[in-house]
Amino acid sequence: xxxxxxxxxxxxPLKLRQLKKPAPTGHELLVKTKVSGVCHSDVHIxxxxxxxxxxxxxxxHEGIGIVEAVGSAVTQIKVGDRVGMAFLxxxxxxxxxxxxxxxxxxxxxNQSGFTVNGTFGEYFVGDERFVAKIPDNxxxxxxxxxxxxxxxxxKAVLSANAKPGARIVISGSCGGLGHLAIQYAKAxxxxxxxxxxxxxxxKETMCRRLGADFIVHCSKENGEKTLLQEFKQLxxxxxxxxxxxxxxVAAAVSDAVSYVSPGGTIVPVxxxxxNFQISALKLILKELKVQGSIVGTPxxxxxxxxxxxxxxxxxxxxxxxxxxxxxxxxDLKDGKISGRVVLTTK
Numbered sequence: 001x002x003x004x005x006x007x008x009x010x011x012x013p014l015k016l017r018q019l020k021k022p023a024p025t026g027h028e029l030l031v032k033t034k035v036s037g038v039c040h041s042d043v044h045i046x047x048x049x050x051x052x053x054x055x056x057x058x059x060x061h062e063g064i065g066i067v068e069a070v071g072s073a074v075t076q077i078k079v080g081d082r083v084g085m086a087f088l089x090x091x092x093x094x095x096x097x098x099x100x101x102x103x104x105x106x107x108x109x110n111q112s113g114f115t116v117n118g119t120f121g122e123y124f125v126g127d128e129r130f131v132a133k134i135p136d137n138x139x140x141x142x143x144x145x146x147x148x149x150x151x152x153x154x155k156a157v158l159s160a161n162a163k164p165g166a167r168i169v170i171s172g173s174c175g176g177l178g179h180l181a182i183q184y185a186k187a188x189x190x191x192x193x194x195x196x197x198x199x200x201x202x203k204e205t206m207c208r209r210l211g212a213d214f215i216v217h218c219s220k221e222n223g224e225k226t227l228l229q230e231f232k233q234l235x236x237x238x239x240x241x242x243x244x245x246x247x248x249v250a251a252a253v254s255d256a257v258s259y260v261s262p263g264g265t266i267v268p269v270x271x272x273x274x275n276f277q278i279s280a281l282k283l284i285l286k287e288l289k290v291q292g293s294i295v296g297t298p299x300x301x302x303x304x305x306x307x308x309x310x311x312x313x314x315x316x317x318x319x320x321x322x323x324x325x326x327x328x329x330x331d332l333k334d335g336k337i338s339g340r341v342v343l344t345t346k
Contacts, residue, residue, distance in 0.1 A: 004121025
């Protein structure tokens with residue numbers, strides 16, 4: 001038996017429950033959890049924003065641990081290896097998307113902590129074909145956010161397909177994904193405008209330290225015109241070729257349609273509770289592109305650790321014991337967390 005925190009009812013605190021330790025079969029790995037990052041997706045899943053899950057369910061999808069047992073078909077991972085499990089738990093591997101290396105948008109996939117049990121417990125079960133071996137130069141707490149926040153923000157910056165030296169906006173720059181996106185964008189040679197609420201000086205200082213070239217404040221009271229004025233006052237005239245929107249707020253995408261320059265690209269990543277309201281007139285007249293981006297493939301996962309290691313990109317993390325998981329989810333929902341919180345099983 002082992003302890004895990006589970007959703008028993010949406011919009012209610014997670015409950016500590018004892019579960020039977022599973023025996024891995026096939027390509028499965030039984031992993032003893034060391035840490036697990038907490039993602040804004042966990043907030044949506046706990047709240048039921050993405051639909052009702054099959055309950056009870058253990059959320060979490062940024063788990064790092066040590067392999068304790070392996071299934072009979074496992075060949076690439078051995079007992080004792082340190083591995084990480086991301087949001088993409090496994091895909092069908094047979095469809096045209098999987099065969100072309102786009103397993104992250106396979107229509108017959110399972111997601112860790114959403115459709116199958118995740119990492120908010122003392123053990124989790126992963127698939128050797130979809131986990132990552134963790135580089136020695138990353139601590140457990142540093143590596144956990146790379147599994148989701150890292151791969152998602154890295155892939156989103158690539159999806160913007162901006163020219164070298166271009167100016168891009170990171171909307172939601174203080175969060176778990178945004179603060180990593182600043183680092184990836186700078187490593188790729190872009191000029192970065194950090195856009196967020198910046199309700200305390202620490203958040204602005206963090207973004208500047210990570211390499212943001214310009215800081216633009218927004219607020220719930222800001223209308224579209226006010227935000228455009230902020231851009232004109234704080235950011236020297238130069239085309240904004242892309243906006244990567246991590247803020248899980250529909251208005252953030254609508255705003256991007258206004259401030260992104262003609263011919264530019266908007267990459268929505270954060271998923272709001274409702275739908276986007278976009279000006280069709282501006283979208284068409286400015287010939288803007290809207291490019292969705294979601295997590296990554298097993299290949300992307302290996303690539304992001306190599307790129308992060310090469311450029312010494314690491315998340316800003318705060319460690320807390322897993323027993324505080326409900327407090328962390330509450331604070332994340334209220335926008336009180338900058339960087340990433342990582343839960344430990346100590």
